[in-house]
Amino acid sequence: MKFSLLRRRKIAILFLLGVGIPSLALSYLAFRGIRNERAFLEQRRLDEYREISRITGDTLSHHLTMVEQALDSAIADPAAALSDLRSRHPLIEEVLYLGTSIVELPAADLLFLEDGSNNAPQTPSWPARAADPLRIGQEREFQQRDYPAALASYQRVLAAVSDSALKGEALVAIARVQRKAGQLDAARVTCETILDGYGQVNTRAGTPLGPVAHLEHGSLLLEAGDSAAAVNTFVDLYKRLVDGEWILERAQYDFFRGRAQESIDAIASAASLPSAMQSKESERRRRTERLLLFQATAAERLNARLDRGSGTQTAGGNRFTLESGGQTYLVSLLGRSDSEPGVWGLLLDAGYLGDTVLARSIGGQVDSETTDWAVRGRDGITILARADPPEGTVALNATFAGDFPPWLIEFYQRPQNPYKRLLASSQSVYFYMFLLIAAILVFGLVLTVRAVTQELELARLKSDFVSTVSHEFKSPVTSIRQLAEMLQAGRVPDEERRRRYYDVLVEQSSRLSSLVINILDLARIEEGRKEFRFEAIDVGELLRDIATTVQHRVGHEGYVIEADIAKELLPVSGDKDAITQAVTNLIDNAIQYSDDAKQINLSGSLHDELVTIAVEDFGVGIPDDDFDKIFDRFYRGGDALTRSVKGSGLGLTLIQEIVEAHGGTVHVESTLGEGSKFSIRLPASTEQSDAKDPDR
Numbered sequence: 001m002k003f004s005l006l007r008r009r010k011i012a013i014l015f016l017l018g019v020g021i022p023s024l025a026l027s028y029l030a031f032r033g034i035r036n037e038r039a040f041l042e043q044r045r046l047d048e049y050r051e052i053s054r055i056t057g058d059t060l061s062h063h064l065t066m067v068e069q070a071l072d073s074a075i076a077d078p079a080a081a082l083s084d085l086r087s088r089h090p091l092i093e094e095v096l097y098l099g100t101s102i103v104e105l106p107a108a109d110l111l112f113l114e115d116g117s118n119n120a121p122q123t124p125s126w127p128a129r130a131a132d133p134l135r136i137g138q139e140r141e142f143q144q145r146d147y148p149a150a151l152a153s154y155q156r157v158l159a160a161v162s163d164s165a166l167k168g169e170a171l172v173a174i175a176r177v178q179r180k181a182g183q184l185d186a187a188r189v190t191c192e193t194i195l196d197g198y199g200q201v202n203t204r205a206g207t208p209l210g211p212v213a214h215l216e217h218g219s220l221l222l223e224a225g226d227s228a229a230a231v232n233t234f235v236d237l238y239k240r241l242v243d244g245e246w247i248l249e250r251a252q253y254d255f256f257r258g259r260a261q262e263s264i265d266a267i268a269s270a271a272s273l274p275s276a277m278q279s280k281e282s283e284r285r286r287r288t289e290r291l292l293l294f295q296a297t298a299a300e301r302l303n304a305r306l307d308r309g310s311g312t313q314t315a316g317g318n319r320f321t322l323e324s325g326g327q328t329y330l331v332s333l334l335g336r337s338d339s340e341p342g343v344w345g346l347l348l349d350a351g352y353l354g355d356t357v358l359a360r361s362i363g364g365q366v367d368s369e370t371t372d373w374a375v376r377g378r379d380g381i382t383i384l385a386r387a388d389p390p391e392g393t394v395a396l397n398a399t400f401a402g403d404f405p406p407w408l409i410e411f412y413q414r415p416q417n418p419y420k421r422l423l424a425s426s427q428s429v430y431f432y433m434f435l436l437i438a439a440i441l442v443f444g445l446v447l448t449v450r451a452v453t454q455e456l457e458l459a460r461l462k463s464d465f466v467s468t469v470s471h472e473f474k475s476p477v478t479s480i481r482q483l484a485e486m487l488q489a490g491r492v493p494d495e496e497r498r499r500r501y502y503d504v505l506v507e508q509s510s511r512l513s514s515l516v517i518n519i520l521d522l523a524r525i526e527e528g529r530k531e532f533r534f535e536a537i538d539v540g541e542l543l544r545d546i547a548t549t550v551q552h553r554v555g556h557e558g559y560v561i562e563a564d565i566a567k568e569l570l571p572v573s574g575d576k577d578a579i580t581q582a583v584t585n586l587i588d589n590a591i592q593y594s595d596d597a598k599q600i601n602l603s604g605s606l607h608d609e610l611v612t613i614a615v616e617d618f619g620v621g622i623p624d625d626d627f628d629k630i631f632d633r634f635y636r637g638g639d640a641l642t643r644s645v646k647g648s649g650l651g652l653t654l655i656q657e658i659v660e661a662h663g664g665t666v667h668v669e670s671t672l673g674e675g676s677k678f679s680i681r682l683p684a685s686t687e688q689s690d691a692k693d694p695d696r
Helices: 002-074 078-088 128-143 147-160 164-180 184-198 209-223 227-243 250-266 275-297 299-308 350-363 418-424 428-488 495-527 539-557 576-592 651-661
Strands: 092-098 318-324 327-333 343-348 371-377 382-385 393-399 407-413 535-537 560-565 572-574 599-607 610-616 665-671 675-683
Touching: 002 078, 002 092, 002 327, 002 343, 002 350, 002 393, 002 407, 002 428, 078 092, 092 299, 092 327, 128 147, 128 164, 147 164, 164 184, 164 209, 184 209, 209 227, 209 250, 227 250, 227 275, 275 318, 275 327, 299 318, 299 327, 299 343, 327 350, 350 371, 350 382, 428 495, 535 576, 539 560, 539 576, 539 599, 539 610, 572 576, 572 675, 576 599, 576 610, 576 651, 576 675, 651 665, 651 675
Parallel strands: 560 599
Antiparallel strands: 092 343, 318 327, 327 343, 371 382, 371 407, 393 407, 535 572, 599 610, 610 675, 665 675
């Protein structure tokens, strides 16, 4: 045991020095390589993000410079170029002109103007020839309610004036009186006349006649019972208001727009305003209010910026951001000129800048499978993003040069399957190295453990074998020596006792010889030195001879060997002595483990051209756990009772080697406590052969 323990320690130390420590060192190096590679990839990714943000900034600057140069070319002939500058360059929200105290938007298409800003030229006063008929008409209309007379007076006024504004006002008065007089058809014709010829004419109060005539015409249609035509008239008024057909102040626009909406809603059978038209109005109103707010508040602040020289100075102009009334304006102003008192500039469209310029620039460079990105304002509100919300953690924040626009680009590293990412990257080399080292380490450990275990088991089995064989040799040798000494000394005068002693001598000699033969034959077979003489063997005759011989040998102990040999047995090709030895060993095993059951069955049968030789006992049986081990060398399984039976543990091993050398197999059937049945199956042969087969 001490030797085995020392041997185990020696193997463990050699494994640790030869495999364990080098494998651990290589594993550590592989792990360090993976970490270094990961750090390198992270740094490279950050550098890629910085390069993307730089390229995006350059792209943005290129677009801004391009529109600034377009403005610089357009201001040489503003009337011809400014009108379509915005349509040719969607990045431009509006063109502006900064004076000393005001901001003008010369090309702006506004939905309405601020109240009090519509300085339309005043229309002339009524001429003398029209003043009296006008006064008389008003008295007859409002005081006397003599509508036919009032209508005649207004018609004289219409004939007496030539100015379009005065004619328009006269026509409005005529339509009003015609309606009061119940002349609805005539009133509608008058309104249509106003719409056709005087729609763009302003009254002396600065109100366009077109919206007034639309409202009057729609009301007349409604009174006449033509609801569909009335709705169409009010919808047409609303559309013209949204399209900016008339220059109106905010209050005027809201008044006419509200009257049109109320008139439509009042007609129960009519649908509401088209959603597309409402969306258009909402967008134009938002844009108009945004530009009017800028126009009202930006002049002083823009001049201050120019005087301080703050903002981003570029070859194209000065770029900076203004915050006013909750609105953010991206402004680009050209430099001051000695020839002009003011400064031209641009309001830049942040929506187009993000949705088009930045989206194309960033999206065309980022790998969408591994990276998400977003552009946010300083308030954290998302301006543009690839995914909402972006996946992953923020890997890098980047701002634009000069903080213009005041946005932040965020790059997100999307979560990935770590194994997929590892196997797809250059780290896979280290990973495979690590796996290989781990596999070698585990494989070496398993081999070492198995080798140590087998070595210890073999040492134990050899120790048991030496002990058992020594005992097996000692018992017959002692018996032979004692009996021989008694016979030599003449201390056995009785002839019957001498004959019995001679039988015992022969039996013990045979036992000793069988043990030696088994050991030597097994050694020769394993070393490939055993030679078999193959010949045709009559199995039936062989089994009957074996049964007779064994019965004669063990009959005095009460054992009965019953032979059941089939008549149709075919001969087999084999070594007669080897097969006899194998069958005899099986019978001896059956006798040793038969316990109190003294009957042994020996049978021979033929199935599918296989000759089956079976030896069955009714003794102690074999445990299920020992089935896979009983043919191992030196193995003697079972409990203490079975181990107490004399034997070397080589019998079944020798039987299996002999049978396999003859091309056959050995099968076992056993029930613990009821007995065992060993079967040898050999291929039948009809040819006789005396040849030797040294390879077998």
